Amino acid sequence: TVQAETIHNQGGLTVNNNGTSGNTYVSAKSGNWLGLKNVNFSKDATKVSVKVSSTTGGAIKICTGGPTGTVVGYVDVPSTGGSMKDITASISGLSGTKDLYFVFYNSMEFDSWIFS
Numbered sequence: 001t002v003q004a005e006t007i008h009n010q011g012g013l014t015v016n017n018n019g020t021s022g023n024t025y026v027s028a029k030s031g032n033w034l035g036l037k038n039v040n041f042s043k044d045a046t047k048v049s050v051k052v053s054s055t056t057g058g059a060i061k062i063c064t065g066g067p068t069g070t071v072v073g074y075v076d077v078p079s080t081g082g083s084m085k086d087i088t089a090s091i092s093g094l095s096g097t098k099d100l101y102f103v104f105y106n107s108m109e110f111d112s113w114i115f116s
Helices: none
Strands: 009-011 014-018 023-028 033-053 058-064 070-077 085-105 108-115
Touching (some): 033 058
Antiparallel strands (some): 033 085
16 A cells, blocks of 8 residues: 655645544645656556545546556545545556556545555
């Protein structure tokens, strides 16, 4: 599991810490993005699981090369009532070493992800 505050570059995000639980997470608004450089997918990834919360629902686009790069999948995020939930989605086209981007549609808190 990779924590969302593990960022190579980003656009518009805010890193927050929940003082009560000590959990650090990223707050995102529509159009914000998080980028990672040289992610090694030695085994082809076919699923992504994210831990996320949203009071209104939204989506996360996952792409390679840049925030407007090749789309490898989408995570539909339902309204979670503000509680962190694990959500799994199918992806395709992730093998080898890639620059990876998560692009957010609507407001949400993003805690972590794992590919399998």
